[in-house]
Amino acid sequence: MYEQLLALDHVRINFSSSGSHVLNIILAFIMFGVALGIKPKAFADTFQQPKALLAGLFSQIILLPALTFLIIILFHKILTPTVAMGMILVAACPGGNISNFMSSLAKAKIELSVTMTAFSTIGALITTPFNFAFWGGMYINYMAKRSADLLQPIVIDPFQMFFTVVILLGIPLVAGLLFTHFFPALSRKITPWMQRFSIFAFLAMIVIAFMGNFDIFLKYIFFIFIIVLVHNFLALGTGFAVGTVFNTTHAERRTLTIETGIQNSGLGLALLLNPKIFPQDLALGGMLIVTAWWGIWHIISGLSIAGYWHRRPLKNKAVKEEA
Template sequence: MTESLLDNVRISFDAGSLLVMNMVLGLVMFGVALEISFKDFKGLWEKPKSLLIGLCSQFVLLPAVTFFLVLFIEPMPSIALGMFMVAACPGGNISNFISYLAKANTALSVSLTAFATLLAIVMTPLNFNFWSTLYAPSSTLVQEISIDPFEMFRLVGLLLGGPLLLGMYINCLRPNVAVKIAKALKVSSLWFFIFLIVIALYNNRILFKDYILYVFWIVLIHNLIAFSTGYSVAKLFRLSVKDCKSITIETGIQNSGLGLLLIFTFFDGLGGMALLAAFWGVWHIISGLLLATFWSFAPVQKKNIA
């Protein structure tokens, strides 16, 4: 395999499929927002420490740690871009469900999802552009493609901000109806989104077969470091066991669906980026469920970590 091949190849994904992916991601975020109420934002004043630490872990520490990981392993430039994109995205839409299974602080998880989704409108494009241009090999690729940062801000705002506000508004008017719709919508849209990823990978199965082992180990290490970063910073600030679990999950479960959509929109499905984000989208579900299963059998301590 040659580095130049993966850095120049484009994953096949036509305009119609891209439109469907936009709609599905919007539905996924709408389903998440249906379970978020305006009172969830009050947590910033009621329990600011855990929220601020969680947001810092997601939007400051994870991108920074990813940058140093890239410096250490020196992946192909397009793979590095994929790592920066995933690290710049907010928490994934299944993080609340994983937190529930892990017996974590689900209220904190929901609040972090709400704040992170809102902040991602600015922080995702900002983090991606900052860290990707700081690493010379990936910076060269970004300059060659010449993406428009303001267009990325606009798209992220539409994909996240619109569904978030609409879902919360319906939750405010009809909370019982919103919860019922959310349960069905989140599951169905998530599976449909995974189906789109599988189709994209199948259409490019030769490329996927050639690079899967290379991408697998990078995603596994990156995901493990993301979980470790969330847990370490939460423990460092002596948060409760439940809060530690929630922050760990929110940091390790990233919205790779958003990352994939941005990759197909602005990078024309750049091979390394798309493969890494797609495989992350599959792997973080597996790793999250494994972690939740492990924690679900562990006794929950009510006192703060000593």
């Protein structure tokens, strides 16, 4: 398996500057849609009982990257450095833009979902560069002591990553919040459509990024499928476990599960395709394919779980607690 994954590193994506701009515009449009769903009242309601919010942020921002690092170390003999770094990058990204729609479908606590998405996205201006640099650095140091000959030199500029995240996330978020403030009625009308459109927009990002490389993508998808399946299951399980340990309501537990399991891998893809952060001479095919497939798979797994919970009523204890 290691040899097959190693072959992924040589996947090259010949991306023009105009193609990169298209990706950035798509991501900015998606984040604008996320901002439309952020309502001040949701913050106020969640802050009155902040336990679930703090538990969710702990699960997503701290625990998921740490557990990702541990599982990579556990299976380091079959994971190539670029595949491992791709997993770390995904874990460092904020919550996915479609998690609010999935939480609504799952009969979860939508106010908590919106607040977690907002906090993790705004916090990503700092947490994404920090978590990737910290856990990626830990992994590189670990591998350098054991198999330096197999380690690809992956060095990025954290300040450039921070600047890029501010442009990709910060500006669209502010624009969306201002739009909702000045045009509240129009914002309410277009928000549901924006959330649905974001799914297709992300899939368009995948197609644009891998156009001309689908033969290689399909050749090695089985191995990537297993890795992402395990990683995504870890993320979903982490959210559910944290909700259980913190004794949250069942609706909140569903929210924590979805929010931790749905990552904004579109941001990861945009960062990977930015030559100012990841120079084009680096062989990072493993990172690209892991990040891209994560974005597809978490839609499948998230909708599956949300659909399952949609058909199952909340337990009486949770209903009473929420009343």
